[in-house]
Amino acid sequence: MRITQEADYALRMVYYLASTKGFVDAKSIAEATGTPERFTLKILRKLLVAGFLSSQKGVGGGYSMAADPNTLTMKDVIELIDGPVSISRCSESEHICSRVGECKGECTFHCIFEKINGLLSDKLGSVSIAMVCGGEYTTEEILEKI
Secondary structure, eight states: OOHHHHHHHHHHHHHHHHTSOBOOHHHHHHHHTTTHHHHHHHHHHHHHTSSSEEOSSSOEEEEOOOOOOTTTTHHHHHHHHHOOOOGGGSSSSTTSSSTOOOOOOGGGHHHHHHHHHHHHHHHHTOHHHHHHHSSSSSSHHHHHHO
């Protein structure tokens, strides 16, 4: 599994806005995160609709955090953009297993993928945006917590 470039940009935007006070315009967000401006607007719209951000029009307007960075996690942002964390399509409920005569619960690979998916999901869900940008934890301390 690899998160998309869009999810990576979304994480960087949320990080930037959680680290910044007040409203920030889209152009400044694009410049600060190294994201193409058109792509920035697309991602900001998704984050806004999800309730992670708020927006304000006019002079001094732009985007700011609406969600609490203490409860918003990396998993929340990644899944908003990319959908549920899954290392294999085998783990998706609508996928029909190609192993003739076996159900998913009896397939060793399915069981392994499910376990890994759960661990990955739990780890991403344990890292809040505040942990990453709050300055309270070093990278090493965050890694120890997960």
